[in-house]
Amino acid sequence: MIRVRGLTKSYVYQGSRSVIFKNLDFTIATGESVAILGANGAGKSTLLRLLGGIDLPDSGTIETDASISWPVGIVGGFQGSLTGRENVTFVSRIYAAKKDIPSKIRYVEEFAELGVYFDRPFKTYSSGMRSRIAFGLSMAFDFDVYLIDEVTAAGDQRFREKSKRLLLDRKQRADFLMVDHNLWGLKLHCDRAFILDAGKIEEFTNLDEAVAIHTERLLSGTVSTHPLSPDPSQVPSEPVT
Template sequence: MIKIENLTKSYRVPGGRHYVFKDLSLELPAGKSVALIGRNGAGKSTLLRMIGGIDKPDSGRIISQRSISWPVGLSGGFQGSLTGRENVKFVARLYATKADLKEKVAFVEEFAELGKYFDMPIKTYSSGMRSRLSFGLSMAFKFDYYLVDEVTAVGDARFRDKCHKIFAEKNKESAFLMVSHSLDTLKNYCDIALIISSSSNVNVYNSVPEAIEEYLKNESRNKF
């Protein structure tokens, strides 16, 4: 379970402040994968970052006794002068026991398929190589909740198929908090949905298809 209490988040903009959320309170049930639905700028990614502890609210709090991942595929935290192996070892020391360290590094090395580049500095990687390393690193650890923001697969068709397979495996034992422009992806992986339409208007739906239908209906209405 993830409980959000009186959450307010804003950013300074010319002429004042823009409130992404204002006094938001809701509870996400345990064991349920959640689709976050809303137009661009509604606050979906901001909410994920706050749940993951990457961003902080102005006030309020997020409570959970469950383990929560960093956003899957996030590569901004890599140290460019260190090799892929060294970056993976650094993260593994934080999230795994000493006995599991070699196993985690070996998993990422095999999954990312970077060959000799695994032992070369991250700054020499292409964006695709960084994504493969980051995705493999995210999948190396067991979390109760995985935060997924638009990234479910990377690379060529064969590698994307590999990503989808491990994602399906993770979904059997863990819950996802997911943002995606692919509505079919949300249907495939999520059990319930949040429609985020404004800082004070977040609605919970127990059916993802129903939530998508309502969202598309409102979007069509707002065009006219």
């Protein structure tokens, strides 16, 4: 279960504060997979970053009793000077018991199919190779909830098919929070949806209805494509509890 209360996030750029979203409240029960819909810049990836603990909110709380992955698909979290194997070893040393580290490395090596490149610096990888290793690394760990950001759009056709099969398999024992512009992929993996628009969240129990409303808004141009306008006085500054 994930319970979010009063979640607010803003960024300051060149002295000007942009509010991404304000006072979000929602609860996701165990066993539910949720699609997060919204236009570019609506704050979908930011929300995943907050849920994954990569970024901190201005205010609000995120309570959970589940183990949550880092956002799967974002090719962050890799040190360019280290090889793929060394990067995987680094993450495994944190997230896995010592005895399981070799099996995690082997899993990613076999999934990514990088051959000799697995032992070359990460900075030399193509974007497709990076996606393969990032997705493989995330799937090597057994989390309760996976935060999945645009993963079905990454890599070549073969990788996308492989990822799809793996996600379907993992869905048997874990939940997803998915951001994807591939709406068909969302329908395949999710049970319900949130639409993030103009800094607010709308919850839908019917995924098809949410997708239809989201698509209509996008096509009619009534959707907000930018963060909320600067409003520093409205942004609480107290730390997260």
